Amino acid sequence: MLIFERSEEGRRNSAQRVISGGQQGQDERPLTGIPETMKRATAARLPELSELQTVRHYTRLSQKNFSIDTHFYPLGSCTMKYNPRGANTLAMQTGFLNRHPAGDAALGQGVMACLYDLQEILREVTGMEATSLTPAAGAQGEFAGVAMIRAYHDARGDSERSEILVPDAAHGTNPASAVMCGYKVREIPTDKSGDVDVDALRSIVGPQTAGIMLTNPSTLGVFERRIEEIAEIMHQAGGLLYYDGANLNAILGKTRPGDMGFDVIHINVHKTFSTPHGGGGPGAGPVVANKRLAPYLPIPMVGKSAEDGCEYYWVEEQERPESIGRLSAWSGNIGVLLRAYVYAKMLGSVGMERVADYSVLNASYLMRRLEQAGFTLAIPGRRATHEFIVTLKKESKDLGISAMDFAKRLLDYGHHAPTTYFPLLVPECLLIEPTETEDRETMDAFVEAMVTILREAKESPEKVKGAPWTLPVRRLDDVRAARELDLNWYNR
Amino acid sequence: MSEIPQGLRYSKSHEWIDDDAGTVTIGITDHAQELLGDIVFVELPEVGQQLDLDGECGVVESVKAASDIYAPLAGEIVEVNEALMDSPEQVNDAPYEAWIFKMRLKNPADLDQLLDAAGYASLAEAE
Numbered sequence: 221m222l223i224f225e226r227s228e229e230g231r232r233n234s235a236q237r238v239i240s241g242g243q244q245g246q247d248e249r250p251l252t253g254i255p256e257t258m259k260r261a262t263a264a265r266l267p268e269l270s271e272l273q274t275v276r277h278y279t280r281l282s283q284k285n286f287s288i289d290t291h292f293y294p295l296g297s298c299t300m301k302y303n304p305r306g307a308n309t310l311a312m313q314t315g316f317l318n319r320h321p322a323g324d325a326a327l328g329q330g331v332m333a334c335l336y337d338l339q340e341i342l343r344e345v346t347g348m349e350a351t352s353l354t355p356a357a358g359a360q361g362e363f364a365g366v367a368m369i370r371a372y373h374d375a376r377g378d379s380e381r382s383e384i385l386v387p388d389a390a391h392g393t394n395p396a397s398a399v400m401c402g403y404k405v406r407e408i409p410t411d412k413s414g415d416v417d418v419d420a421l422r423s424i425v426g427p428q429t430a431g432i433m434l435t436n437p438s439t440l441g442v443f444e445r446r447i448e449e450i451a452e453i454m455h456q457a458g459g460l461l462y463y464d465g466a467n468l469n470a471i472l473g474k475t476r477p478g479d480m481g482f483d484v485i486h487i488n489v490h491k492t493f494s495t496p497h498g499g500g501g502p503g504a505g506p507v508v509a510n511k512r513l514a515p516y517l518p519i520p521m522v523g524k525s526a527e528d529g530c531e532y533y534w535v536e537e538q539e540r541p542e543s544i545g546r547l548s549a550w551s552g553n554i555g556v557l558l559r560a561y562v563y564a565k566m567l568g569s570v571g572m573e574r575v576a577d578y579s580v581l582n583a584s585y586l587m588r589r590l591e592q593a594g595f596t597l598a599i600p601g602r603r604a605t606h607e608f609i610v611t612l613k614k615e616s617k618d619l620g621i622s623a624m625d626f627a628k629r630l631l632d633y634g635h636h637a638p639t640t641y642f643p644l645l646v647p648e649c650l651l652i653e654p655t656e657t658e659d660r661e662t663m664d665a666f667v668e669a670m671v672t673i674l675r676e677a678k679e680s681p682e683k684v685k686g687a688p689w690t691l692p693v694r695r696l697d698d699v700r701a702a703r704e705l706d707l708n709w710y711n712r
Numbered sequence: 713m714s715e716i717p718q719g720l721r722y723s724k725s726h727e728w729i730d731d732d733a734g735t736v737t738i739g740i741t742d743h744a745q746e747l748l749g750d751i752v753f754v755e756l757p758e759v760g761q762q763l764d765l766d767g768e769c770g771v772v773e774s775v776k777a778a779s780d781i782y783a784p785l786a787g788e789i790v791e792v793n794e795a796l797m798d799s800p801e802q803v804n805d806a807p808y809e810a811w812i813f814k815m816r817l818k819n820p821a822d823l824d825q826l827l828d829a830a831g832y833a834s835l836a837e838a839e
Contacts, residue, residue: 640776641776642777644777647747698750699752702752702775703801
């Protein structure tokens with residue numbers, strides 16, 4: 221039920237509202253001084269409820285939620301790991317919350333010191349030259365990275381380069397970012413063992429190649445073994461390498477994109493650095509570049525000097541004239557960046573290595589256990605990095621039970637479903653990422669649920685096909701939802 | 713097993729091609745719509761658009777994925793099936809009737825490069 225459906229005309233919650241300087245139980249005095257032209261002609265159609273009704277509505281909704289705080293959430297590629305409360309607590313200090321983005325740098329030295337330090341940490345863990353924290357989400361970080369590649373070629377008068385190469389296993393955002401920057405996308409095939417098909421790559425690169433976008437380890441959950449060779453092929457052809465930071469948790473503290481030959485990387489702090497996966501935001505997608513691309517990083521960045529009594533200052537266009545420019549009005553989503561900063565500081569360099577150790581150990585453990593239980597791995601014989609793929613092609617063919625059926629039945633057993641039907645090149649697949657923050661008991665319970673569902677698929681398939689049975693809503697009609705979009709309450 | 717009518721030609725990227733004296737009608741195969749699942753949106757090319765072989769000329773979007781449609785031959789788009797904009801489910805219900813676009817071929821001899829029903833059947837089987 222929507223909150224609008226609970227609305228009753230004229231219902232107010234003024235009795236419960238604390239008003240400073242007014243009398244309890246009165247509506248607030250109307251604001252004065254707003255120009256007539258700025259005022260709306262008709263009242264906003266807001267739901268009218270008491271405070272208690274509102275609290276109950278949202279509490280009930282939150283109880284229906286399947287979340288990392290309540291359930292195992294092995295959503296491959298998304299890295300749904302625990303967000304430590306300490307990072308939240310420290311980032312929510314009033315000194316941070318009350319700072320206005322237009323405030324003088326002299327009054328923001330504390331927060332700027334944190335941001336500067338975060339820039340340095342990200343630069344170090346990626347093996348790069350400089351960091352800009354300003355992109356407001358992973359997708360914007362990707363856009364910035366490709367825009368920097370474009371700016372680099374343009375600055376050299378090398379404007380014939382029109383293509384960005386993207387492996388067929390890539391995240392959908394990669395080709396989208398390339399197109400947003402005016403490039404044509406060319407797909408590179410993947411070989412049977414999950415690596416980029418280097419021979420195909422060799423035959424595709426040329427003077428028209430601007431760059432390649434790679435995730436390493438890839439979305440297939442394997443480490444790209446020939447990455448140095450790929451970097452050499454690209455650089456020899458005059459193209460650059462973009463690293464999608466989606467899977468950085470698997471290599472944190474072990475190896476660095478800069479050392480592999482990448483020129484620019486964006487980092488999803490909500491994955492690797494454990495900031496909350498907001499419901500659409502706010503996010504942050506810092507972009508980090510090597511010497512070659514550093515001049516093009518988006519502004520503002522935080523600089524450090526001892527002039528004017530301020531140690532930290534905003535680096536603007538005067539200092540970085542080749543920058544691709546601003547991506548938003550201010551300096552990015554600092555609240556999110558602070559959480560990532562605290563997380564990085566809590567881990568330290570030893571902790572970061574442990575992130576990689578356990579993300580790989582957990583994924584490998586879960587992969588082997590599922591394999592032993594009779595499930596088919598999409599890429600057998602390779603070690604899992606931080607995630608891996610089970611294909612239910614055989615089950616789908618023999619039993620008529622699809623990956624989606626498995627996913628829905630898992631909900632009944634108290635596990636969030638893994639990512640389904642992605643990457644696209646693996647049929648009937650589940651992309652499973654337990655993350656480094658899960659314990660063995662939880663993963664064992666997941667294996668048990670998978671085994672149970674497989675048995676049900678053989679003995680009583682209707683149990684699986686009709687799932688979920690125990691949740692607040694049954695299986696949703698996603699086809700009808702997509703064909704008959706209904707997003708606006710007012711149009712009813 | 714999906715339906716693969718005799719008499720049509722097929723591309724490796726899962727389009728069917730029906731030739732009428734150098735003007736071809738093109739849609740996606742039964743096998744392709746099965747793989748995609750329920751289709752919720754079809755983006756059509758523009759009439760008059762010139763296409764090279766393998767040029768992107770539309771998108772089929774299902775609840776699982778969005779897939780590009782590739783021109784299985786070079787030529788010019790002469791007609792598009794606008795009915796699919798309102799009822800994309802036709803592609804699921806009757807893939808060989810729900811054509812997507814028609815094109816006039818640059819070089820009708822290109823048709824020989826395509827697969828026949830038997831060739832496409834073994835390709836679909838191998839997947």
